[in-house]
Amino acid sequence: MTDEPPPTDDPIRPELRRAPSVVLVNTGDGKGKSTAAFGVMLRALARGWNVAVCQFVKSGDWKVGEEKLGRELGVTWHALGDGFTWDSNDLEADRARAAEAWAVASGIIAAGEHHVVVLDELTYLCNWSWLDTKDVVDAVTNRPAHVNIVVTGRDAPAGLIDVADTVTEMRHVKHAYDEGVRAMRGIDY
């Protein structure tokens, strides 16, 4: 069938240049956006890097697994989405809370103390006009050269895709929920 090696997703070819850091965006309506970000977190930890995770949507019981293990492994973990009202009548309150949350995250990026900063579910704040995409793009563009950024969330705004190095759309093909199966601790969260 083949006399080629498999289509590795991660070739190191000698003609490729080294980038001091990259910006990854995991978007789309499918599973795996945050999960893949946590996979990157794991790689970075394995390399001995400092990692920060900023969660922009209240997770409730979700992501307790990642957070627990992440903290145990030394990840700086900020749950920044807890104060949002999700109430269209209180847009100003949500905008103020989003500005506060973004101040924390952009401060972490600018400080340069973490080699990887995960901005989990940040896209929703841009898409709901709680946050100006331009502020995000500026912070990413002007980040310290060694700081890698991973952004997750549906419908990543065009400005963010433009400055990203790698963008993957996680596309929903089939989901257990379609068949009435609930999420499972240890697998989905």
Place this chain on the structure above:
Amino acid sequence: MTDEPPPTDDPIRPELRRAPSVVLVNTGDGKGKSTAAFGVMLRALARGWNVAVCQFVKSGDWKVGEEKLGRELGVTWHALGDGFTWDSNDLEADRARAAEAWAVASGIIAAGEHHVVVLDELTYLCNWSWLDTKDVVDAVTNRPAHVNIVVTGRDAPAGLIDVADTVTEMRHVKHAYDEGVRAMRGIDY
């Protein structure tokens, strides 16, 4: 913009039933297939579950980060793809090696000692006719009820998609390699 909470990817709605286990498939030509599988591994470990990872394609220097940290965290790790020839003139040798590798993996599934079994890059073996997809489908279908399976790789065969609960296509939108940037340790591997 909204008075709905965000479109969480993982609702627990009371009307949904509990499944004893699920089968996840991460396919497509984009990044994040294995990475998301390792994110699931992390969740399972956070829950205190036993996890096994079977890698079906020789990783060389790849995935050293996951393997190192995975082993440290107690994951049973099998690099099963080391013996393949990638030589179309030696199809029989590759088929024999694939059968051996599959015997290990299917034995782990059937033994039921691991709550999560990751079959990393298994799809290639099916697509290259090194392995009969039916054997994989049978092992997955007849697995112990508590064993969750995660399969990764491009072009997941239809038979596997049929028995999966959740299938995500990681679609390549944009990649650093397109711009001549090489893979980075700590991010890509």
